[in-house]
Amino acid sequence: MSTDWKPPKDYRDRPVAVLGAGVLGRRIACIWISAGYNVRVRDPSPQQRSDCSAYVEQNAVLYASKTGKKPGQLTVLEDLQDTVYNTWLIIEAVPEKIQLKIDTFGEIERLAPDDCILASNSSSYKSSEIIDRVSDQGKGRVLNMHYYMPPEVMVVELMTCGFTAGPIFAFLAERLREAATIPYIARKESTGFIFNRLWAAVKREVLTMLADEVSVPQEIDSMWTEMFLNAGITPCRTMDNVGLDTVALIESHYIAERGLSSTKTVDFLQKNYLDDGKLGAKCAKGGLYAQSGPAISTPTKPQILVLDLGLSAKTPSANGGEILQLSADGKVQKALVTGQSLPDGIAVDHATRQVFWTAMGVPGKQDGAVYSASLGGTDIQTVVAPGDVNTPKQLTLDTVAQKIYFCDREGLRVLRCNYDGSDFEVLVQTGNSQREEDAQNALNWCVGVTVAPNLGKFYWTQKGPSKGGRGRIFVADVNTPQGQSGTTRTDIHCIVDNLPEPIDLEIHEQSRTLYWTDRGEIPFGNSLNRVRLDGSGLPITGRRHEVLCRHLQEAIGIKLDLDNDHIYLTDLAGNLYRCSGEGKGRVTLYSDEDRAFTGIVLI
Template identity: 65%
Template structure:
């Protein structure tokens, strides 16, 4: 700690002073009053003082709901000395005139206590520009402390004047948190702080787009809302997800086209990330963010649930399928459900503590079904009874909406229903399965399914003929376009084609990444794969030779897939009786269970 700096003496018993009772000043006063501090607001205007106190009295209780404190007293005064004489913190929010701010700090040096912290709310001027009339000693306790518009935005940015004692910042961060604000500290002086610099770049480019007549204000705002607000996309995470090598490639094009300097974009990325092999989330070295480390699993609590088809048993049977429970190290803990007609897709709802699964039945007959049960296999209920579907395959849940999605392979359909089976609807229909020409066309068979509510999309695979190299992955909107049907909807997009034989799908919504298993021919079949998606759910171009990443290979008829990225893992199954676990990047593949008498399909965790 700096040898001459200590927090202001008995600061909890001393007031916070705010200079300026305008729109922002009164809100700053309300923030500190809500944290239990007495507040004195100074303003030369009687009307402003009256309105300021009225605002605080009306709103301080609602502010205090976030702090949990009994509000302090608020007083508005005309005289500067009266406002600051015993203050531990003084925040100037006077008009944005640099000379006025210089003179104000000079007065505060004389009138405020020698241990008080002096802060400027200015975002237009750095506090270093206000130091002309203060001593070197006073400069060590001056900083910028910029608020936006409480209570709608509770962010506050803190920044040095170039001389501020560093110990001031953790102290002010803690005090700011007590006042229910979100403090961010600029690492060095910067015109515009952090957010305003981001906003300046967005504003500048938006105006350039308008000036060049590339788009309209309505379209710009709509696209921003869809991609960044609804999509919950953050800039640094988005760059990591896209890949820093791709970011550098795109920026190089802008540098060349616009005659920009590459120093703080391409050159910065190359020196600090690319040359060190840090390419983003696709890389085990991480990128702007550090790599996700695998968390040790609690094997006493979390379990693997896996479906055994029943066709590799000592006595094969189309009605001998089982739901097995395994520990995370692959040891069978028991059989939860028996005598199932070729189970294939499996998912769990943690809130209701129920598992859902599909039974394919006999392919070609309308005897497939969907069931649910408690985690221990009791209380089995029929969600979709036999007769409504043909060959249900992978199943997934939209837990927020309470919806079950599943594919019907030979039925050439994608279905959705409520958890209780009500409101069963066909979302996608690729042909008439009762027509032999359509029904036997493997390119129309719907197999894997995944849903991404934050993207407003669901995804499915049409695997094509066995080992045929004609597999495809599609997407469509969760909401069917008005007036359109499963056979006529216009929002279907083919994301990938000419795949060996794609099967199960999973989406990581946090990183907008689509994963899938492929049971097709080598060298690229029997693999785990992924591709990054943009905020519209479309593939982001990649330099990978196939147009997507092959994470790991050499499965034996790969089927089931379950992401566990929170713990740094992915779990998979194959039809030869194996359960696998890999790292989040597909590396360090290990076979955690193997049984020649089983044929595994769906897999999940609970």
């Protein structure tokens, strides 16, 4: 694998070329236009060029709604040399004829700049099969870049030709994320890449079941929907949870019954996992996934930190808030921090061993603050001083970037800063907090917030009037569109509306599921809820949000512990609950009418 290639510094000022204006070619063009790049599409057919122009004109804005960027320009051409001139990326999407692809790659290497990446959209041919006419030096810039069917499916698979320069993969993956696609990298050449190999196995087994009259299409599709789509089951996690030793035993039975080879199944597991005692989630050594803590079959018992407002105490006080530490079974161990002015949101970075929290102060006054401390409650630091924010609410962390995200309710804002309070940013501004009409309009009040760095998104609630049925959840990109601000950004989308009164949010990135509490009226308020997201971080088309459990008492805090199939919840009636990941089997771990709980976190 070559390492000589370096990313062109001026790639932003250079066009992307797509060779082929067919069904996929025009969609690929829209992808890159939506990321702000100018795109040239080459096709020898006047009709295809015309159809491509019409498709892009009709759909570019839709694609760009996922990126928040100003769309680039499309140029359709017949001449290949004019198409590839000064490009930084060329994507071949010509008909699946091997000699045509070989000739095309030989020609574009000759015509394109020496630093231009040469990609094939082909899923039928590995790129190593189409580089016969590419020089040895040029082979380091060739790879497969396979799209499925955007905008419905935004997955893109990258795969080496055997010579591809290593830095190309990281560079392209970053550019693809800018275009709201989800890149996956095949570690080595493979016919069918990643997904098509998965699909091939599923397809073969489904056809076998149908041929053996084991089931019928309707039942197979229904079970698939319930098990994999609705329940979010994934293959590698499931094998770890079942136990790799059990997986090997089951597979051995199939091998014996069907006369299959064991080389790449049981033998592979035995050599790489079982012989080393890696049995999956039930053991400390882990399995397909590394185990970072106790086995799933023996659930971890975290310490719990909850915020008590202090307003329900026998002697209520606006400065009587506390951070309480409780055991996993709900026994109060100690007050970690006391004397807080209406604490509301809390988060922990276990790597830096810091806890962060907000203090609302007097609602409507500019006296809210954000603080940090060690996990032991010592070394308390002021992150955002009183006077800089109005009423800070839920708080969440991007622990990789070491950024704090939090909402300012009467300040009508979603904010972000570094762990030390520097680089203070207004991500969203829903109104003018100095205007009484705006400040008192609960539709503008930002309350809950969560961030999904891998999706490049953050989410927040605007709760609306108390129990008013007008609450909403919004999403925007982590990076504010260039040249825009919290008041002018165009990438904000309302993803759920007409909610009783949504409060705190948390996202499970692995299953792309957004969870929230709602303190509104029954039957749908005072509840735990979730919605499934697609690869672009938006709700799956046609899927409504689910109410997982109800009958909480002014529900506020939420904390996911889905590795242990737990969700923790708090409410203003002084209750701390735990339920399953599906909202079942709720138990009350702690209850005290002299307390009013808000935020919650596990340590």
